[in-house]
Amino acid sequence: MLCTNLIRQKRDGGELNAQQWKQLISGFCDGSVSREQMAAMAMAICIRGLSDQETAHLTAEMLGSGSRLPRVTDRPRVDKHSTGGLGDKVSLILAPLLAAAGCDVPMISGRGLGRTGGTLDKLESIDGFQTSLSIEQSSAVLRDVGAFIVGADESIAPADRSLYALRDVTATVESVGLITASILSKKLAASLDALVMDVKVGTGGFMPTLDEAESLATRIVQVAEKSGLPTTAVLSDMDQPLGEAVGNAIEVNETIAILQNQPRNPRLDSVRQLTIELAAHALVEVGKATDLDAGKRLLDGLIQNGRAYEVFEEMVTAQGGRLPIAVSGDPLRLERAQEITAASAGWVSHIDCPAIGDAIIMAGGGRRRGGEKLNHRVGVRMFVRIGDHVEKGQPLLRIHDDNTKMASPETWIQISDVAVPASPLIIKTLDASGHQLPPTV
Incomplete structure (x- = not known):
């Protein structure tokens, strides 16, 4: 079957059988299915979804595209x-x-x-x-x-590497x-x-x-x-x-x-x-x-x-x-650049995880594009969790960053004047x- 027919079948809400998944993945690996065609199939899958059986077929074909690790002991794995x-x-x-x-x-x-x-x-x-x-x-x-x-x-699963x-x-x-x-x-x-x-x-x-x-x-x-x-x-x-x-x-x-x-x-x-x-x-x-x-x-x-x-x-x-x-503390020694304290007493109601993650990326602790070299020393130490009671002036978090100050860390943690249950x-x-x-x- 032509790859375009497989894409059309999935685009229109149909299910592919085991043989069709085999044809698609083997063709992707040997180049007879182009990257453009596989990208179109991925979008069709994202929109239409896969059944459990289709997912099992796709898993088996991606597994079969490469090698398995050998068992080297009789210990459970x-x-x-x-x-x-x-x-x-x-x-x-x-x-x-x-x-x-x-x-x-x-x-x-x-x-x-x-x-x-x-x-x-x-x-x-x-x-x-x-x-x-x-x-x-x-x-x-x-x-x-x-x-x-x-x-x-x-x-190991090279088809998955290419598809990802x-x-x-x-x-x-x-x-x-x-x-x-x-x-x-x-x-x-x-x-x-x-x-x-x-x-x-x-x-x-x-x-x-x-x-x-x-x-x-x-x-x-x-x-x-x-x-x-x-x-x-x-x-x-x-x-x-x-x-x-x-x-x-x-x-x-x-x-x-x-x-x-x-x-x-x-x-x-x-x-x-x-x-x-x-x-x-x-x-x-x-x-x-x-x-x-x-x-x-x-x-x-x-x-x-x-x-x-x-x-x-x-x-x-x-x-x-x-x-x-x-040693107790920091075996991989880190600089302490900034500490944020509570502006008022109350209970921790929200922690802005996306803002924290983005700030670490922008400071070099994560990648903005593939292949970037990381600054492994960048990080944040959190001193509170949701539901904790804090006093005014109590440390909320500490930033480890050798080079720059992270943006708006004082907004990462919200304090409520009413009790908040722990998650x-x-x-x-x-x-x-x-x-x-x-x-x-």
């Missing part, structure tokens, strides 16, 4: 993926934590996208850390350490079906036994409403089930940054503080709790824990006894990184069968 948000450094903690619990964690991550920080960018604030490893090199790290965090090798580059410049990133196929094709290529998804809900992520986030979470769980990958989806709050730190080096500092079990900071509890919640679901799915509570106790113990941090150090060293002697960290959880579980945090 798990991973986590987040839709991204401000201050989301969970992956940096979760990978060594699950490895310490006896799992293999072959984590293929990405760079910052829009306002959301990228796991690879954060790790590259560590001197010497290598995020580009061959499959042979990453497999050796996985065998010896139990976890790696790298960018996708060019042989088109989506990024054609306003078709937001399609639930295309997002699902993009995520799952790479996770299936990692030969996982279980996956846990962290789907962010709020202004600091890509899914600002609960309905949008739940639609994506449901689609991912259902298509993953069709593809033979048990997946749990946790919907978590992103109307405010996660933890205190937002930025690259500053989030590595926060990761180290949590993994070293430094004196408890209540504002870091959200990071620790969400990480343990996600990791516990993975342990239950692969039989490493009898239930969620048992998994949480095991994981909490691995942080308290220092084993999780030992694995983090081993992973950093295996990937070429050199950590400074970690729940975990909003909903969908198990591998798509059933909703009650939140536990």
Whole structure:
């Protein structure tokens, strides 16, 4: 069938079958389907949508366009993926934590996208850390350490890599079906036994409403089930940054503080709790824990006894990184440029996540265009969360920026003169069968 007929069929609301998706993706890879034709198809998909079955077919074809990571041990193989948000450094903690619990964690991550920080960018604030490893090199790290965090090798789902580059410049990133196929094709290529998804809900992520986030979470769980990958989806709050730190080096500092079990900071509890919640679901799915509570106790113990941090150090060293002697405070030392205090007493009612994310990008902590070199030292430390009571003159946030002052930081946090309830960290959880579980945090 001519590619133009496939585009027309999808444009008019029809469904493509398995053979048609195979023809489309194989043609895109060998050049017989042009970039212009694939861009037109992406727009048709964005407007008309994909059924679960179509998404499963597309996922399978993108997976089949490349290689799979080999299994190098008999340990269960798990991973986590987040839709991204401000201050989301969970992956940096979760990978060594699950490895310490006896799992293999072959984590293929990405760079910052829009306002959301990228796991690879954060790790590259560590001197010497290598995020580009061959499959042979990453497999050796996985065998010896139990976890790696790298960018996708060019042989992993190359069709997705090419399609995503088109989506990024054609306003078709937001399609639930295309997002699902993009995520799952790479996770299936990692030969996982279980996956846990962290789907962010709020202004600091890509899914600002609960309905949008739940639609994506449901689609991912259902298509993953069709593809033979048990997946749990946790919907978590992103109307405010996660933890205190937002930025690259500053989030590595926060990761180290949590993994070293430094004196408890209540504002870091959200990071620790969400990480343990996600990791516990993975342990239950692969039989490493009898239930969620048992998994949480095991994981909490691995942080308290220092084993999780030992694995983090081993992973950093295996990937070429050199950590400074970690001390309480800022192991990767950062300049303090500006501090914002409360103009009046009251309750924190709103945090402007888009403004914070944009300010960090403009100061060089994120990219305005592809290929830009980052200033890893740029960041913001948040001292309050929604629902907190503050006194006049109390510090609200601190800006780390070596060069310039960020625009209008005094407007980022709104204070109400009436009490405001705290936002729940975990909003909903969908198990591998798509059933909703009650939140536990």
